[in-house]
Amino acid sequence: MQAFRYSQARSVDGALRAGGTADTSFLAGGTTLIDLMKLDVMTPQTVVDINALPLDQVEAATGGGVRIGAMVKNSDLANHALIRQKYAVLSEALLSGASPQLRNMATTGGNLLQRTRCYYFRDVNYACNKRDPGSGCAALDGYNRIHAVLGGSDHCVAVHPSDMAVAMMALEATVHTSSPKGGRALALNEFYLVPRDTPQKENVLEPGELITHVTLPAMAEGTRSFYIKLRDRAQYEFALASVAAVVRVNGKHIERARLALGGVATKPWRSMEAERALEGKTANRETFERAADAAMAGAKPLQYNGFKVELGKMAVVRALESVTA
Numbered sequence: 001m002q003a004f005r006y007s008q009a010r011s012v013d014g015a016l017r018a019g020g021t022a023d024t025s026f027l028a029g030g031t032t033l034i035d036l037m038k039l040d041v042m043t044p045q046t047v048v049d050i051n052a053l054p055l056d057q058v059e060a061a062t063g064g065g066v067r068i069g070a071m072v073k074n075s076d077l078a079n080h081a082l083i084r085q086k087y088a089v090l091s092e093a094l095l096s097g098a099s100p101q102l103r104n105m106a107t108t109g110g111n112l113l114q115r116t117r118c119y120y121f122r123d124v125n126y127a128c129n130k131r132d133p134g135s136g137c138a139a140l141d142g143y144n145r146i147h148a149v150l151g152g153s154d155h156c157v158a159v160h161p162s163d164m165a166v167a168m169m170a171l172e173a174t175v176h177t178s179s180p181k182g183g184r185a186l187a188l189n190e191f192y193l194v195p196r197d198t199p200q201k202e203n204v205l206e207p208g209e210l211i212t213h214v215t216l217p218a219m220a221e222g223t224r225s226f227y228i229k230l231r232d233r234a235q236y237e238f239a240l241a242s243v244a245a246v247v248r249v250n251g252k253h254i255e256r257a258r259l260a261l262g263g264v265a266t267k268p269w270r271s272m273e274a275e276r277a278l279e280g281k282t283a284n285r286e287t288f289e290r291a292a293d294a295a296m297a298g299a300k301p302l303q304y305n306g307f308k309v310e311l312g313k314m315a316v317v318r319a320l321e322s323v324t325a
Helices: 012-018 033-038 074-078 081-086 088-095 108-112 164-170 272-278 285-295 307-323
Strands: 005-008 024-027 046-049 058-060 066-069 174-179 182-187 210-216 223-230 241-250 253-262
Touching (some): 012 046, 088 164, 088 241, 108 164, 164 223, 164 241, 164 253, 223 307, 253 307
Parallel strands (some): 024 046
Antiparallel strands (some): 066 210, 174 210, 223 241
């Protein structure tokens, strides 16, 4: 780990004053940042501790919906009565991730900014355009079993690791930020970037911009949600394929559907193609299989991860069968 300057912020304005440069990192739970600093993958010159900021509340929003502070711990969010009752998919996704100890430390804002678990990114002895732009991507011709089949490029195929972000994508979350230039409200589907030729840019945040909270819209009457995660082992493992489904069914017909996939893409992957294949259709196996085909239609498997295409389809069908049962 390289030497760095450390400071503690007591207010959002104080954090923004201290963290206004590209070589500064904000420290929340630290469950990703500290690991990567130890590996010399991330080498900030300044670390600003934001744990004292008053951003740790989950609150019902006026007119429905919910406001989630950026410093809310994953365990607190997963077990909050409002989340469990109205946004079950989010609770299920959070409880499927990491371990109880990590969930007790990890935060909402930090989870959204979680870095990939690509072994080539985390090992500085290998080429990685995400870590060192222009150096190449060792995963393309390496052991790429865990890598993305959707949203990749010739420069990067690293998969996004978050479970929470997949659920929030299906819930159509909005990310709220503050910066010296003012505040922004960013739809989560527009917050993340696919690699293209700049894989080092994972989202639209500017240097020094701080996530303050996330809002979820109100859930319409009759809407149900479900999260499924397929992985190599039952606990403490990242998804090979996951699906968050938020669906409203009237009788046997699907009125509205939102579907997001994890474990198969370079960002939490909302499939509007699958949503179009579902809405207005009968809720049955045939419809679900068409939606699954649509969700994975653009997949580009690599040497070792072709199984993810069928696994992703299976996850979509199982999620839809569960949420409409």
